[in-house]
Amino acid sequence: MKNVVINETGKASEFKPDVIFEKYLKLAEKDVRDEFSQKRNLALSNCPACRSKKKRIVFSHFGFEYAECLACDSVYMNPRPLDAKIKKHYLESASASFWRNTLSKKTEGKRKEKIYEKRFQWFSDIAQNHLPCATTIADFNSKDPEYTKEFLQNGYFKRKIVINPYFNILALDKFNVDASSYPVIEELADSLEDRGMVDVACAFEAIDCFADVELLLKTINALLCKGGLCFVTTISISGFDLQVLWGNSTSIFPPDRINVFSRKGLELLFKRHGFDIIEYSTPGFLDLDIVKNALKKDSSIELPRFVRTILKNGDDQVYQDFQEFLQLSKLSSFVRIVLKKK
Amino acid sequence: MRENKKILKAGIIGYGYMGKIRKKIIESSAVLKLEGICDINRELITVDQSVKCKIYDSYKKLIASDIDIVFVCTPNSFSPQIVVDSLRAGKHVFCEKPPGRTLADVKLIIEQEKKRPELKLMFGFNHRYHPGILEARTIVDSKRFGKILFLKGTYGKSGGRNYLQSWRNQKEVAGGGILLDQGIHMLDLFRYFCGNFSEVKCFLSKMFWDTDVEDNAFIFLRNRFGQVATLHSSATLWKHCFRIEIFLEDAYLIVSGLLSKTGSYGRETLTIGRRQFEDETFALGNPREEVVYFDQDLSWEAEVTKFIDYITNDNKVDNSSSYDALKVMEIIERAYKNNSVKGCPNLAGKGDRFHEKRSN
Secondary structure, three states: OEEEEEOOOOOHHHOOOHHHHHHHHHHHHHHHHHHHOOHHHEEOOOOOOOOOOOEEEEEEEOOEEEEEEOOOOOEEEOOEEOHHHHHHHHHHOHHHHHHHHHHHHHOHHHHHHHHHHHHHHHHHHHHHHHOOOOOEEEEEOOOOHHHHHHHHHOOOOOEEEEEOOOOOHHHHHHHOOOHHHOOEEOOHHHHHHHOOOEEEEEEEOOOOOOOOHHHHHHHHHHHEEEEEEEEEEEEOOOOHHHHHHHHHOOOOOOOOOOEEOOHHHHHHHHHHOOEEEEEEEOOOOOHHHHHHHHHHHOOOOOOOHHHHHHHHHOOHHHHHHHHHHHHHOOOOOEEEEEEEEO | OOOOOOOEEEEEEOOOHHHHHHHHHHHHOOOEEEEEEEOOOHHHHHOOOOOOOEEEOOHHHHHHOOOOEEEEOOOOOOHHHHHHHHHHOOOEEEEEOOOOOOHHHHHHHHHHHHHOOOOOEEEEOHHHHOHHHHHHHHHHHHOOOOOEEEEEEEEEOOOOOOOOOOHHHOHHHHOOOHHHHHHHHHHHHHHHHHOOOOEEEEEEEEOOOOOOOOOEEEEEEEOOOOOEEEEEEEOOOOOOEEEEEEEEOOEEEEEEOOOOOOOOOOOOEEEEEEOOOOOOOOOOOOOOEEEEEOOOOOHHHHHHHHHHHHHHOOOOOOOOOHHHHHHHHHHHHHHHHHOOHHHOOEOOOHHHHOOOOOOO
16 A cells, blocks of 8 residues: 655645635534534434444534544544435535635635646546556546536546536536536436446545445445546544544534544445555645644644644744654545555 | 466475575465475575475476476576576476576576477566556656656665675675676666666776675666666665666656565655756755655565466566566676776775685
8 A cells, every 4th residue: 555745835724714714614504503403304323434333422513413433433423414415505505605606716726736736646647557548537526616627627538527516517617618518427326327437536525525425435336447446535533633623623514524534444444345445645734734723713722732832833844844744654634545446 | 157277386496585585475376386495405494394395405306396387596606507407397487686697697598498488487576566666667658757868776785794605795606796686686677667778887896895796886877769877786885775766857756765574775665756847046956746655565476476477378478588687687797897896996805894704
């Protein structure tokens, strides 16, 4: 299994400017409380990673409880909304609209440079190495039309399929992208016509906000050809900023993060669904910056003394070295994984 | 229906460091069965309680037995004749590097190989199968970073307590020094990436160890495309080092460290850096790099799997073949001729302060 370390630098505010992100959080909280508060819309779940029933409640966000699996240490919202409700949230809510039209727009340049282009480079490089004849790529559960536009315009793969988008596909019109010229499959279940026909699948931040992860991974596995690759990005509860901030993290809230898997949980989950993990890396560069920002906003947050010392006295070089250590040890919270269908 | 795979019976000749590695690989293979081991020092085998197969005192008896494959793991002076005899006896042969002491040894082997084209002969250039090298090669082959401009390689060890006593450092047995013993791997990799080299320049030195073979070699190669490769092969790198730098038109790749039993070469990594043209006033020369860390060395298994594949599918050996052995030995022979160790300044002797001279 490979681990990739990247000497990238940056600030969390480049992607989530403080004021705009605060506003997004407020809108999201209101939407989530309105949409998911009725108990009939929620279902209890075992650990979505390892299926264990053993758990304990560890914190709550927006009034919804999160449990920690006592078997694999993953953290997950429980009870949780159904996927239809989650999708409706992304399609129709004010907060999702704010994300697409304001937050994403304001950070468009940085997102393109440091997220989208790096993703494309990543999957085209690995595909060239492992599947040089690959022609078909499918992208699952994208929430961002800006990203999907870039995905469709990327030249590496001949055939690009958009599956189960979490935004109105007509939104691509404003980028002068004619979505009708690409295969767009609105529902996961309808995608199975392409069984075994897909070389490469992308699930960027998709397992974080999908209640029925079993269904998502079964579908991806069914669509992929034998030896096909699946690229996954997510955040992991085993990572530094989430371990340190825990319930104080502003990265964990429904429905964006209803699953926050541990490293062990992720490995169990993918192996159970017939995948070999050929890369497990945590090339994040924002962990310390995220913790620093959280402390700036709320100085009463309890942090280990050592972490406070680093934040107080560390210079840029210390930050970089620390992030490099986290990456080397697979302990940054941002995770990227390459799976190969057995 | 389950496919019935033919079991291939194997024998090992030479039960030193490499023989033991081969035993493990054979025993972990689903299609190989270890039938016998031979070493002139029988005790090397008998003290190993994990050996369950027949023990031979004579390699000729082993190759006369009902085996399909011979793994030749003997010192360089013995390997060529054993390979020839094994081929003559109708066995497929896997021979450790180097393929002999001289170019003439390889030619002798090839002469016999040509007489039995149905048999497969492969050499143990396992570095080609290291994960960092495999990934670098895939990247180079994809041509996405353009063509290779040049290669730089360093491969060295410190030389240990028994350096002067080791057969590897005795010309009569080994045929050469560190260049032939370890540098050959790097030269093989240079060929693996850039093909054959027509020009060979070399400086050899006996800098530290007072023996009759070189302890340092500095090689400069150039091929017909103008690609240049430089190697420093050393037995006086006090920290073990394996590093190959591949500079392409649009990027550089660095494979550093080797996954090995002891881990003494450091973690095996592949660094990928993309060329960044910046305003020269502000050029930092420090592009974004991705460093890939590998955690599993399957090179021994992979090369033997490839060998089995050649045998079972009757494919031509096109990787680590006798041609590869011939061409790399040509480079080494030319390097030795270009600057014979006899003519090089002898700075050695310091090693004697710490180590007794060989008794002979």
